[in-house]
Amino acid sequence: MSVSLILACIWALLANVLAMIPSGDNHWRRAYFLIAVGVPILGYVTYENGPVIGVVVLVAGISVLRWPVVYLGRWIKGLLTRSGAGA
Numbered sequence: 001m002s003v004s005l006i007l008a009c010i011w012a013l014l015a016n017v018l019a020m021i022p023s024g025d026n027h028w029r030r031a032y033f034l035i036a037v038g039v040p041i042l043g044y045v046t047y048e049n050g051p052v053i054g055v056v057v058l059v060a061g062i063s064v065l066r067w068p069v070v071y072l073g074r075w076i077k078g079l080l081t082r083s084g085a086g087a
Helices: 003-020 028-049 051-064 066-085
Strands: none
Touching: 003 028, 003 051, 028 051, 028 066, 051 066
């Protein structure tokens, strides 16, 4: 197993441990931390193992951090509908 995949597994383990600990802000600070650490790891995985494994790790990361992705999608949809409504 490559170093990048080991780092991705450690990231996933850390994400699950952080999710089990109670939080006053619904885990958003931890999500920002995981995103900031996970993006470079994802790039490293893709560089070292190719785009197919990179997409697999991306999907795994999205499944762990699904609410930030849901809110990002809603935000983008709101931007697109607001810009389309004025035209």
